[in-house]
Amino acid sequence: MRVFLIGAGQVGSTILEALHSDHEITVLDTEMSRLQAVADRYDVTTHEGDGTSRRDLARAGVGSADLVLACTSRDEVNLVAGMFARREAPSATTVIRTSNVEYVELWRGGQLDVDFVVCSELETAHAISRIIGVPAARKTDVFADGQVQIVEFAVEEGASTEVTRLPLRDAKVPTDSKVAAIIGRSGTTLPGGDDVISPGDRIVVIGSPQAALEWSSLLAPNGGAVRDVVIFGAGRVGSQIVRVLLEQGIGLRMIEISREQARRAAEAFPKARVYRATGFEPDFLERERIGQAQAGIFAMRDDAKNQYGATLAKVHGIPFTIAIAHEAVSEAAFDQARIDVSVNPRRVTAEEIVRFALDPRTKQVAMLEGNRYEVLDVTTRDSSRYVGTAFRDMPVHGALIGAIVRNGAAVFPHGDDVLQVGDRVIVFTEAANVPWVVEAL
C-alpha cells in the first residue's frame, strides 16, 4: 500500500517504525533535519514541503497514495492537508491527527471531509480508562468508541459461583456479553456450553462496558467499583481523562494549580471534586486523605512534575499510579521510578493511526495470547456468506462473533438476530482461522 505521511515528528516516526517494512511510504515535512533523520533510518521517500500547500502536496505525489496520514503537531495543518489530500487523491483514505476533541465531534457529525480523525487527548483518555475502568481486568481493548470492550480477567478464588465452577450454559452470564476464551492450565479453549470457568483461569470477555463492570465484580468481588481516583492536572489531557472516566461512573478528585483551569474544570465537571493546589504539599495531601485514593493519574504538562507527583503519591499511600509521559525518554525514567503505568499520548495516537494503515475493511484490532488469537473488526459485504443468517444457525469453527456495530450502535447478538449487510462484526478467532473468517464475511 502506498502511504503518504505528513509530519515526521514523534508521532510520524512512531508510525514509520511500525509501517516502513510492509508499505511504500512518502514523508512530507517542512524541516529538512527531521526528514534527514527518518531517511537515515527507514527506506522511505522524503519531500521537503508544507502540508498546507496544495502545490507541495501534489509535487510530493499525494495523488497516487492509498492512505494519507496527516500527523503534524498542529491541528490546522493537519486539517488543511487532509482537505487538500481529499481533492488530490479522492480514492485514498485520509486520517488526520488532532489535539482538539471538538474536531472529532465535527467529524462524527459529518462536517469534516476526512475518513478518520484521531485525537491524542481522547486516545490517551481511552488508554487510561482501559487500564482502570474495569478493576479486575488484566487487559482491555475498546471498539466502536468504547461501546464494545474486550477484557481479559483473572479468575480469583473468591469469584462468584454464579459464573464459575459450573457449566457455562448454566452460568448467569451478564447480559450483553460473551465468554470468548478460557485460558486455563491446560491451554486455551473457545468455550462451549459444557466448559467450566475455574479459579486460576483467565478468561476473555466481549461485551458492553456495563457488562464488563458486572464481570469485574463477579470475578473479583473484593475489588469493588472504582470510587476514588485522583487526577493531578486539569489541562486538556486531564480534562479529557476526567470526561471519559466520569462517563464510566468512576468517582474522581482533581488537583490543579492554576486558578483559572481549576475553576473551569469545576464548572465543567459537577461530579468531580476539584482542589486548587499543587498536589505536592504534605499538609494538603494528608488533610484531604489523598493517599486513600485507589489510583492516581498524573496528567500535568511537565513530565518531571508527573514523576515527582507520582512518587510522592506512592509515599502517601496511593497504591496504583499512572503518569503521562509527554517525552519518549520519560517512559524509561517513569519505569525506574516504579510508576505502574506510563502513557505517552503521541505513541498512543501513532498506534491508533497505524490501525488504519492495515486493510481498512478488516482491522486486526488486538492480539491476545502471543498471536494465537486475534480480534477482528470486519465489515460485511453483500456477498458475505452469512448475511441473512440467524446467529444460532452459524457454524462454530473456532471463531466467535462478540458484537456487531449497526448504524454506529453496538448490538450484542442473540440467537435470533440476523446478520445484515454493512454490519461491523467484531470477531474473536484463532489466528489460523483469520483468512477463513474474513472470506466468509
Place this chain on the structure above:
Amino acid sequence: MLEALPRAHRIGPRRRLAVDVPATVNLVGALAKYLGLVFLFPTLVAVWYGESVWPFLAAGAITSGVGLAVERSTAGAGRRVGVREGFLAVSVAWLAAAAFVSLPYLFEGGDQLGHPIDAYFEAMSGVTTTGATVVTSYDDLPRSLDLWRAFTQWIGGMGVIVLAIAVLPRLRVGGRQMLESELPGPELAQLSDRIRHTARRLGIVYVALTAIEALALAALGWLGADAHMSTFEAVSHAFTTMPTGGFSTRAGSMSAFSDAAQWIVLVFMLLAGANFALMYRGFVRRRPRSFLRDEEFRLYVALALVASVALTAQVWGHGVAHGGDAVRAGAFQAVSILTTTGYASANFALWPTLLLLSLFALMFVGASAGSTGGSIKVARHLLTGKVLRRELDQTVSPEVVMPIRFNGAPVDERTLRAIVAFILLYVGAWVLGTGVIAIDSAITGAGLGTLDAIGAAASALGNIGPAFGSVGPMGSYAGLGDVSKLTLIGLMWAGRLEIIPVVVLLTRHYWRL
C-alpha cells in the same frame, strides 16, 4: 518657557453630574403619558354604575398632561437611558406612578382616603402590589373607586413583571443577573426595548391568567355556588391575585366568600408567585417539563407544601379549626403570605402566637424571582443556602473549588456577593423601618405595639400587606401616625424595587464623578 497650547488641546470643562437626569425624567414623563390612559377603565366603570366620572377623567388628564409636558420640556437629541440612569428611572417611576394613582382618592376619597398621606399610602400600596390599606369602611366607597384600587394593583403587577425580568437583571440588582438569560431576546438592547419586549411576551401570560381566574370566580356566582361572588367581586379579586396584591373589596378579605372561591384563589396565588418567564415557556411555548427542571420552582412548590402542612397542623392542633377547614385555613394563609399576596381567609391576627411566628417567618421567604411577588424570594434563599454549604465545606478543605450552580449553570461570584448584600440590606431596611415605626407609635400613642411594628415593617417591605394586631388582615393602617405611614410607604417602595436601586441613589459616586 511657557508654551501656548492650541485651543483644541485644552482640557474640557468639568462636568460633575454622572447621571443624565433630563433623560431619566424624560423617560418617566413618557411613561406617565401612557399611564393617563389607564384612567379610562375606571371612568367606564363609573359610567356603568352611574357614579361620578370626573375624578378619573381629571386624574387621567392631569397624568397625561404632566407626562407630556415633562417629556416635551426634557426632549433632546442624543439622550439615552443606560444602566446608570436605570436606577433613578425605576425609583422615580414608582414614586411618580403612586402620586398620579392617588389623584382619584384625593378627589373622591372622602374621610377614608381624602387625606394626602392616606391617598398616597393607598396608591403606593397599590402600585407596589402590597395590599396594605387605610380603608376602614368598604361599603362607603364608590364602586368605581373600589375597582380602581384593585386595578392599580393589576397595572402595578404588570410593571413588576417587567421590572423583575427586564430591568433589575440589567441593573444587576441583588444578584438578579442570574435571571439575565431568562427570556431569549436582544441582549444588548436598550432598556426601553427590553421593557417593550418583555411586556409583550409575558403580558400574554399575565392577562390570560387574570381572565381565567375572573371567569372561574364569576362562574361560581353565576352558578349560584357563591352568593357573594358577583362579577364585580370576581374581576376585582382577579385584578389583585395575579399581581400578588391582596386588596379586597371586603373588610373580611376572602373569608367573605365560599370555600370553592378560596381554593380557586389559592391556586392562582400559587401561579402568581411562580416565575412568569418560566410560565411563558411552560404554557405558551408548551414545554411543561421546564417546570420540573427549574430548581427554584421545585423549591417554591416544596416550600408552599411544607408551609401549608405546618400551618394546618398548628391550626388544627390549637383548635382554631378542624378537618377540611383547618387544611383550607392553613394552606390559604401559608400560600397567601408566602407569595406575598396578603389575602386572608381567616383573621389570623387573632391566632395563637406560635402560628403568628410561622406566618412571620414566611414573610421573609417570598415567591419566585420572576414573579409579581415581593420579599427576599426563593432563588436567593436557594443560592444563599448553597453558598453557606460551600463555606462549611471550604472550612474543612480550603483548597476545594466549588462553583455554585443555579439550574445547572455556574453562577459567578459577583452575583453571589450581590445576593448576600441584598439580604443584609433587606434585613437592615426592615430593622430601621421597625425602629422608626415603633418610636413613632410610642410618641404618638396611637398605633402599634413594638411586636406589631416588627410585623408591619416586614409586611410592607415584603409587599405583603396585612400584618398582626390592629393592622391584621381584617384591620386597617388608618390609625397609624403620619410618620409611621410615610415610613411604610418608603418600605413598600424600597421593597418593590429590591432596595438596591434606592440605596444606590444615596451613594456619592452615583451622582458625581
